[in-house]
Amino acid sequence: MNTATTLTSDQMRALEQAAISSGDATGLELMERAGRGVVEAIFEEWPELEHAFAPEVWDETHEVHWGDLSIWAKRAVVFCGPGNNGGDGFVVARLLRELKWEVSVFFYGDAERLGPDARRNYDLWVGESRCYDLGFPNLNPADADEFLKRTDSLTGTPLIVDALLGIGLSRPLEAFQPIFENIEHFGFLRFGETPIRAPRCVAIDIPSGLNSDTGEAPICDPITSLYFLAVHADLTVTFHSKKIGHESEHAKVLCGNIIVKDIGL
Ligand SMILES: NC(=O)C1=CN([C@@H]2O[C@H](COP(=O)(O)OP(=O)(O)OC[C@H]3O[C@@H](n4cnc5c(N)ncnc54)[C@H](O)[C@@H]3O)[C@@H](O)[C@H]2O)[C@H](O)CC1
Numbered sequence: 001m002n003t004a005t006t007l008t009s010d011q012m013r014a015l016e017q018a019a020i021s022s023g024d025a026t027g028l029e030l031m032e033r034a035g036r037g038v039v040e041a042i043f044e045e046w047p048e049l050e051h052a053f054a055p056e057v058w059d060e061t062h063e064v065h066w067g068d069l070s071i072w073a074k075r076a077v078v079f080c081g082p083g084n085n086g087g088d089g090f091v092v093a094r095l096l097r098e099l100k101w102e103v104s105v106f107f108y109g110d111a112e113r114l115g116p117d118a119r120r121n122y123d124l125w126v127g128e129s130r131c132y133d134l135g136f137p138n139l140n141p142a143d144a145d146e147f148l149k150r151t152d153s154l155t156g157t158p159l160i161v162d163a164l165l166g167i168g169l170s171r172p173l174e175a176f177q178p179i180f181e182n183i184e185h186f187g188f189l190r191f192g193e194t195p196i197r198a199p200r201c202v203a204i205d206i207p208s209g210l211n212s213d214t215g216e217a218p219i220c221d222p223i224t225s226l227y228f229l230a231v232h233a234d235l236t237v238t239f240h241s242k243k244i245g246h247e248s249e250h251a252k253v254l255c256g257n258i259i260v261k262d263i264g265l
Pocket residue numbers: 016026027028030031034081082083084085086088117137164165166167168169170171172173174204205239263
């Protein structure tokens with residue numbers, strides 16, 4: 001793992017390609033390692049989540065322990081996008097499912113156009129669990145009520161995983177503003193005037209909407225509740241080395257804590 005320097009997205013892709021071409025690893029192995037690294041980092045950052053209630057226990061009690069926001073059900077919402085960042089998200093969803101978490105996956109993409117690694121992980125997910133369709137490329141949540149139910153309910157869902165876009169972001173995510181606003185307001189419980197960030201948002205590789213080469217994210221129209229047209233994460237888990245975009249002024253607002261995970265490159 002090279003934590004000293006920061007890489008461009010092209011340099012990162014070249015490293016991944018070299019590892020795959022040399023036979024050191026397959027793309028699928030790299031994706032699995034990335035997903036495992038994200039789950040490891042989640043429990044390193046928030047050890048209390050390992051002791052959250054099983055969802056059925058939570059539902060029976062369903063008292064919101066306002067005094068202790070660390071008591072939550074093992075519930076996660078994962079947003080998966082159209083590329084390999086989304087593929088990482090399907091790995092994370094599957095690993096949390098294996099740990100008996102209740103995971104809701106919202107997919108922004110076309111399964112028929114996924115690369116082989118992401119498609120394999122998409123298939124492993126839908127083989128046993130539902131995947132809610134957000135509509136692609138224009139957002140039109142086919143399961144809109146499901147989406148609102150899972151993203152509006154503040155109690156019991158401690159974890160949001162942003163696997164929409166990684167180093168492949170190539171243009172601003174205008175269509176996503178309503179989703180980002182939902183993630184942002186989803187994340188706050190209000191105690192009087194004190195907004196307390198309740199669920200934790202973890203971005204895979206880089207917060208979606210933040211450009212990994214320029215470190216820029218578009219600034220929203222001032223009347224919206226969002227400042228940047230990007231996911232506002234509490235934790236970002238990136239791989240092998242930080243990218244240039246992790247060190248910018250916008251990144252300081254959007255990334256939260258940054259953990260670098262080795263994927264054997
Ligand atoms: N085996 C591997 O390659 C590994 C990759 N890792 C993860 O992969 C991503 C990079 O994946 P890539 O497919 O190149 O890019 P993205 O997933 O970030 O997205 C590309 C996808 O999205 C479309 N797109 C770009 N901008 C927009 C936009 N504004 N609106 C809509 N759609 C957009 C674009 O056309 C592509 O289809 C990397 O970040 C890692 O998370 C693993 O970590 C290691 C193994």
